[in-house]
Amino acid sequence: MTVLSIEDLHAGYDREPVISGISLSVPKGAFFGILGPNGAGKTTLFKVISRLIRPFSGVIRYAGVDITDITRKEYARQIAVIPQFQHILPPYTVEEFVRLGRYPHVKRFSPLRKKDCEITREILDLLRLGEYRTKKITALSGGELQRVFLAQGLAQKPSLILMDEPTSHLDIAHQIKILDIVKKLSVSTGLTVLIILHDLNLAGAYCDRIVLMREGEIGAEGTPERVLTAENIEKIYKTRVVVEKDPVGSRPHIFFIPGQH
Secondary structure, three states: OEEEEEEEEEEEEOOEEEEEEEEEEEEOOOEEEEEOOOOOOHHHHHHHHOOOOOOOEEEEEEOOEEHHHOOHHHHHHHEEEEOOOOOOOOOOEHHHHHHHHHHHHOOOOOOOOHHHHHHHHHHHHHOOOHHHOOOEHHHOOHHHHHHHHHHHHHHOOOOEEEEEOOOOOOOHHHHHHHHHHHHHHHHHHOOEEEEEOOOHHHHHHHOOEEEEEEOOEEEEEEOHHHHOOHHHHHHHHOOOEEEEEOOOOOOEEEEEOOOOO
């Protein structure tokens, strides 16, 4: 079953195109990675799917419905958006910030219900944030803050979660924690994940399917084994690499060759 479909999408800024003719389908329950060098159009694609900018042409459908025909509230009930690391933060406690994810599920001007508070606590415990409930989010470390952003998105109880480089400011331990949590939820609950990543090895380890973008178009698409080849990486990143099987999981692992750019 296809959860998200994109057909002949063209988009950019001030009439200047950034992405051209993008078409892809994201299956239900997939951990779907969007990769590519800087300037390839990944973030522009993310913004269009997130309804932050309107496309020049083309259509995006969620569960068969054009996303422009979905109300903002219904969109927020079904789709959670986790943007890149934010530097300007509201002075909320962790629990207050995560509770914001429940408001799409309550009537306008109505208080949160007991069920909403229970879901908030459940998500805080899932991400091991219970001890930070009363702490201001402005006082958190980068790893803690990224888990809080994820917690707010998961509190929405979405069917699809969009993540824009959620590990870019984190050390390797926090990167793995974040991706492990999301991967387990994808496997256990059928949550569909569309994630932008820069780290090719993390993408190879976690993603079921990958789109490799270049110059606003799709350069390669398929399983990690099919997409993350030395030939594709050299062609798109203009960098020579060696690709071998990961000795633990048999996924492709990229070894970079210094001085070969």
